[in-house]
Amino acid sequence: MNYLQKMKGTTSSPPRVSLSEVFWSxxxxxxxxxxxxLVHFRLLSGSELLLVIxxxxxSAVLIYGAIKSPxxxxxxxLGGHVISAIIGVTCxxxxxxxxxxxxxxxxxxxxxxxxxxxxxPPGGATALIAVTGGEEIYALGYLYALVPAGSGALLMLAVAxxxxxxxxxxxxxxxxx
Amino acid sequence: xxxxxxxxGNEARHNVLxxxxxxxxxxxxxxxxxxxxxxxxxxxxxxLQEVYVLxxxxxxxxxxxxxxxxxxxxxxxxxxxDQPLQEVIELLARTGVAGIPVLDSQDRVSGVISEKDLVQRxxxxxxxxxxxxxxxxxxxxxxxxKIKASLARDIMSSPPITAGPDTPLHEIFDxxxxxxxxxxxxxxxxxxxxxxxxxxxxxxxLSVLGVAKS
Numbered sequence: 001m002n003y004l005q006k007m008k009g010t011t012s013s014p015p016r017v018s019l020s021e022v023f024w025s026x027x028x029x030x031x032x033x034x035x036x037x038l039v040h041f042r043l044l045s046g047s048e049l050l051l052v053i054x055x056x057x058x059s060a061v062l063i064y065g066a067i068k069s070p071x072x073x074x075x076x077x078l079g080g081h082v083i084s085a086i087i088g089v090t091c092x093x094x095x096x097x098x099x100x101x102x103x104x105x106x107x108x109x110x111x112x113x114x115x116x117x118x119x120x121p122p123g124g125a126t127a128l129i130a131v132t133g134g135e136e137i138y139a140l141g142y143l144y145a146l147v148p149a150g151s152g153a154l155l156m157l158a159v160a161x162x163x164x165x166x167x168x169x170x171x172x173x174x175x176x177x
Numbered sequence: 178x179x180x181x182x183x184x185x186g187n188e189a190r191h192n193v194l195x196x197x198x199x200x201x202x203x204x205x206x207x208x209x210x211x212x213x214x215x216x217x218x219x220x221x222x223x224x225l226q227e228v229y230v231l232x233x234x235x236x237x238x239x240x241x242x243x244x245x246x247x248x249x250x251x252x253x254x255x256x257x258x259d260q261p262l263q264e265v266i267e268l269l270a271r272t273g274v275a276g277i278p279v280l281d282s283q284d285r286v287s288g289v290i291s292e293k294d295l296v297q298r299x300x301x302x303x304x305x306x307x308x309x310x311x312x313x314x315x316x317x318x319x320x321x322x323k324i325k326a327s328l329a330r331d332i333m334s335s336p337p338i339t340a341g342p343d344t345p346l347h348e349i350f351d352x353x354x355x356x357x358x359x360x361x362x363x364x365x366x367x368x369x370x371x372x373x374x375x376x377x378x379x380x381x382x383l384s385v386l387g388v389a390k391s
Contacts, residue, residue: 011222011223012204012208012221013221015212020215021216067217068216068217068219069219170216
């Protein structure tokens with residue numbers, strides 16, 4: 001196929017999931033984000049720490065809505081967020097905010113996730129937020145990788161393991177390591 | 178998306194499993210299969226088809242590369258060149274085996290006696306059992322009388338078509354097909370008998386491909 005032919009697409013969208021799957025995805029993500037949000041708004045509201053970042057909304061899609069995907073597995077969830085956070089913070093600290101730091105943060109995070117087999121789309125968001133997230137984020141420095149990135153992911157993972165396995169035909173995770 | 182299966186030249190020769198069987202797997206089949214799994218499968222039907230074709234070709238290659246030593250029968254019956262044919266026939270009758278390797282004085286495989294060889298000799302050249310039966314019905318004498326006094330070496334096919342212990346399955350398949358025989362003795366470097374691969378052994382080995390019932 002030549003360069004332009006490739007752009008036409010070669011196959012179709014996979015089939016839609018069952019309504020049962022829709023329900024359990026909804027329930028899992030509701031409880032997962034609720035957990036993170038409750039800690040954030042109730043426990044951490046006076047502090048400089050935060051637990052809710054936009055990338056967790058993205059993680060919820062994967063770990064509650066596409067639980068069979070390799071991108072949704074615990075290794076990818078935790079590894080992806082932590083590695084991307086470290087790379088994002090580093091880019092900010094070296095280059096400050098701005099377009100270059102933003103582009104490098106995301107692209108380097110993707111490369112690092114690929115190499116470490118922890119590819120997780122929300123990781124790209126975590127890296128970007130480290131550069132564009134504002135003073136609250138910048139003030140954390142590398143702590144960002146643990147709170148919110150690592151610990152938020154861990155909390156959501158706990159909910160995922162507990163809720164995803166309730167229905168008979170569902171199981172999670174596919175692998176740990 | 179059309180499904181093209183490109184085998185190597187080697188695979189294309191083997192009618193064991195038609196590549197059209199692979200082409201018979203359509204995206205619709207895959208979509209239906211995906212629908213039976215309740216979760217969201219993070220792969221497109223096209224990519225799934227590609228994986229399937231590649232994996233299947235790989236499995237086929239692996240199965241067809243199995244070696245004679247893995248599928249041959251051992252121990253097997255064998256006869257001696259100077260053994261009276263009548264004894265050999267009795268052995269075949271008793272054991273229900275249709276063919277047997279023949280060994281020389283140094284226990285090397287020098288020929289094979291099979292039902293086909295016997296039918297041919299009794300008819301004086303004809304190949305089929307039915308031809309023999311017909312001749313038998315028309316004559317007063319049993320055609321077997323002609324060869325009753327022979328020795329194994331008089332009747333055997335020689336030189337024998339043999340395989341080595343590491344001969345791959347697909348080569349043995351070709352041997353049986355091209356020479357229209359039903360068994361191949363497996364021999365070592367000196368011609369010593371290691372076992373026999375029969376058509377049945379081959380079918381058994383290939384049955385995992387869904388070609389024949391095992």
